[in-house]
Amino acid sequence: MIDVMILLFERIGLLLLVAFMLTQIPGFRSLLDRDMAWDTVFYHAIVFGVMGILGTHTGVIMDHETFMIESWLLNVGDHQVLIGFGMVVVMIAGLLGGPYVGLGSGLIVGIYMAFIGGGAWMANSLMNPLAGLITGWTGQFFSDERVIAPNKALFIGMFPPVLYMGMILIFIPNQQTGIEIVNQIGIPLVITNAIALAIITMMIRSALKESEREAAIETNRALSIAEKALPILKDASLAKNAEALAELLYDELDVAAIAIADQKDVVSFVGQGEDHHQVGESIKMRLSQVALETGELQVAYDKSELQCPYESCPLQTAIMVPVYRSREVIGLINLYYRHSQQIRAVEVELARGLGTIISNQLSGFEAERMKELLKEAEMRNLQAQIHPHFLFNTFNLIHSLMRVNHEQARRILIRFSQYMRANLNIASKSLIPLRDEIEHVNAYLDIVTARFQDQLEVKKEIDQDVLDVLIPSATLQPLVENSIQHGLKKIQSKGIVKINVVRIQDSVSIEVKDNGIGFPEELLLSIGKQPFTDRHGNGTALYNVNERLKGILGEDVQLKCRNLDGGGSSVSFLIPIQYDTNEGLERSSI
Template sequence: MLLSERMGILLLITFIVTRIPQFRYLLDRRLDWRTGVTFSLFFGLISIGGTYAGILIQHGELDSTFLVARLEPDEAMADSALIGVMMAGLLGGVSVGTGAGLISGLHALWLGGVTGAADALSTPVIGLLAGLVARFFAEERVIAPIKALFISVFAPILQMGVILIVNESSAAAIATVDLIGVPMVIANSIGVGIFVAMILAAIREEERAAASETQRALHIAEMALPYLKQGLTSETAESAANILRRELHAVAVAVTDTQEILAQVGIGTTKRFQGERIKTKLSLQAIETGEIHIAKSREDIQPHHPAIGAAIIVPFRSGGQVAGLIKLYYQSVRQIRTVEIAFARGLSKLISIQLDIAMAEQLKSLMKDAELKALQAQINPHFLFNTLGAIVTLIRVQPEAARRVTVQLGSYMRMNLTMNQSKLVPLYKELEHLRTYLDIVNIRFEDQLFVECYCENGLEGRVVLPPSTLQPLVENSIQHGFKGRTDRGEIRVELLRGEEGVHMSVRDNGNGFPAELLDALGESPITGGDSTGIGIYNVSRRLVHLFGAEARLRFSNPPEGGALIACTIPYQPDERRDIRHEGYDRGR
């Protein structure tokens, strides 16, 4: 009982030690020779403390004297010194365990008594063995308490055996072992188990606190970010400041850009602060360095108010540059604890990362729009060059036809400019666009070309697709599918409902696609020959950009001859309502 009571004092001291940040290095096994020596010395001192907290055994009787200076040859100590040595080995490994055992053993030898020499031999060995056992649990950050308790049972037993061997099983040694053996086995094993349980409790408490603060920071950033992503204005800054003040329980919160105060909410808030220039030295330093600063006096606080005595100035970044400040105001500097500062750092990094992600998404969207516009810009000249070439030919042989083509071309280009203002257009407009194109083509080919267009009823006003999708596909059939043919060319355009979307196809009875080009069509412009494939390549790329890879064009040569271009356009939200502004009659 006396040994347990005194061991409790030792465990209380070690519990306080577990709260020291440097102790985490040992738990994470981040050891070098300096930390190894430091922890060997630390656990060695814990072991010496366990010795002095022990019970003096004198002539077979217990003596409750505390802090015995030296032991007589016939005296011994029933102590909890092995707790420090076992913990050194289990937590720090072989080197720390052996080092702590040597320190404890040398002290036991100096202290003397019946067990002095035996302890000097046994404690380094016990520390070494504890370190070797810890290797079997290397994947565990801290060994489980029940395992530590079971392993520690054998340490005092080994020590008792060494005492008997060193003292050649003398009557005094046997009497001492009989008296202290069982109490030391129980006390030391339970002490190691409790020590490990305290360490685990401290770790879990820290992890729970970290998880709670992380969740809190994510929650606050999630609520404030939608406003900050809209740009730093007085309205968005005020909305973000209200959220931060409510969640952080600060007396006031201000949001600034790099030049002026955009909004402030809470104590001392007035509209006159909006637009006020940033003046304080700490705020300007935070903008310049990007580091968090703590304002501990009213002179460093802007704006001044008697109820505000301290502030945390938190810069946040966008695109690698400081974009503004979040100022968290408190009544006193005593309210700014370490946890508030750590949370402010986390909030600053989180908002900065999210703003960078938002900027990257915006840039990606702008690049995507730019690429779509570039693709669209390539289609118009492609058709224009072909039509102008046809007009040059018609001027010589059919001047009246050339005049009609020129008029139709003007109508076509006006319609084209109107459609290209949007990424997506209703199907009925795309069909009108195709019809205008065919009016131009029919003047050139007259009875040599027959184009049939079938659109399932109800799709015209409910389906959207990129502008100038059908026309380049039909033009491809006319320009390349019928090249060198003297018989009538036939083209069928179909738009049908499917489970996954609208099935669109353009089929002709022409020459078909060269077999060696089927795999490359639509993936890249074709090089060589008299065709670059820009038209169908651009159409396929725009479909992929807007609807995904499943919408890309598919090319094949049907067994009955000719060529087939097909794709599936996914149903869009707009397809749930009729987006026509005028009727369109289904037909051919």
């Protein structure tokens, strides 16, 4: 029995080697991911079926108690029994690809063995598809792993050979011959098939683990480089920081040299070949031009493709990685190597990943800069919204007061200068203390009430304990101005504006009310969400304030506009408070 087992291991060894080589072909990973379409199932069933046919020809022939060993089995007599190894391949197909791949490959092997014939052709034909189904179903039932554990594969691999021995006893014409075959080959076949299945799963798991470990190392390296590149890329453009970035990449990557270029010239070069690869020279390599034009990574596997005129240049190969900013190619990062063997698939993917990460960082920083410019433009727009009539009316007021009340004219002039200074400083800070914003409102109200002494009354309810809360600048004053300019524009009675600043739990409520005409009902839901045309009044001020609140404090902080039951309107918003336990102060959550 030991001799038979050794013989079977010898015959099955080559088959295991071929099966392992099969796992390295492209597309095999879809088997392990259990994510296959029917065409993929069909393809793998054929591949494993052909391998199973080859395994059949590497088996042994039993003639009663005699083993016939040939290098390639072709003819099987009616009184002989073919013990092939196609079933091992079918079991591997079922274990890796599932029951459908196992069944498909088993049918191919079973039909082929029916044509070969022999005394046990019926058992061989039926057992192969059954073996594929059994290993496929039991493999999925016993394990959710990507590749089943070898000990489980060893256990599963015992069932099909045992069932095969039973079929031989059932279908072989000579019952005595069947018993002799089972006694001779039964236990060795069960052991060799089970061990073969465990070995192949162990080999696949080991190869995958090594591949995934290498991928994890390269991913970690790419992320580490990206983290270190953040401060380099954040402050300025790629060209200005090219030298620092090239030094970083040269230190972190196993390369002979690093070159960084913009769309025309080399802006930095670090590593071997610095004596003749000069900063400032124009891009000459054809593949570099292709990378810039197409935005696709290029690989030069031969020195001639580098187009370097120096014969003694140590640089032999290179990977050219395009760098994007806002979907536009702005430059290249060239990774140079001394030998073409150094450029493996993992190096190409690492270079591609670095290019993507660096491009995303540059695009992100560009978006942040654009956002800051938009905020500044918004502030400039707010500054420009000082109504010309307000300026002229204020100047006329000061001019008139100069003749009748010098002291009041002086006071209004001071308040006007404070008001203008606050407007000019709007763009300098996003957040200011609430007391500064209220001072801005007071300066504006002093000017307006001086003009309309008998027509306007302002009532204030301000909680003095919340004056240190930070709020976005130019938020309260535009609301007050909007109430006076538009809310009270057409009323005949005395206009009243109420400013309420009170604390509500962990927030500060800021509300401006008036007894004016109120908002048009058809526009009430849209106020603050979009600017209105002139015929609806100056809705731009409310829109700008609302956008500013959302942009700085978040979407939860928005204007709430409503009409009051007794006439007039109300515009309000809430500023969240954050506690500072170290200093005992309260600030806004930003």
